Amino acid sequence: MGLAVAKSNVAFTLHIRCVNCYRESVKCVEVPMVDDAPLDTDELMESAYLDGVRYRCGSCEGLAGQIFGISGGLR
Ligand SMILES: [Zn+2]
Structure with missing residues (x-):
C-alpha cells in the first residue's frame, strides 16, 4: 500500500537508418x-x-528513416 501503480506502457527500441546519410540511430518508443x-x-x-x-x-x-530492427516488447 502507498505505492503508486506505475502506468503500464510497452517499451520498444527502434533501430532506424537514415535513408539520406545512412546513419543509424536508436529511438525508444512507449506504447x-x-x-x-x-x-x-x-x-x-x-x-x-x-x-x-x-x-x-x-x-x-x-x-x-527506415526501420531495420525492433527490440523490446513484453514477449
Ligand atoms: Zn541522415
Whole structure:
C-alpha cells in the first residue's frame, strides 16, 4: 500500500537508418497498454502505430528513416 501503480506502457527500441546519410540511430518508443496495443515486435510491425512515429536524423536532419530492427516488447 502507498505505492503508486506505475502506468503500464510497452517499451520498444527502434533501430532506424537514415535513408539520406545512412546513419543509424536508436529511438525508444512507449506504447500505451490499451486493449489492442502491440505487445511484441511482430505486432508492432503490423500495427499502424509506427506510422505515427516521427523521425529526424541527428546527423543530416533528414525526416525519412527506415526501420531495420525492433527490440523490446513484453514477449
Ligand atoms: Zn541522415
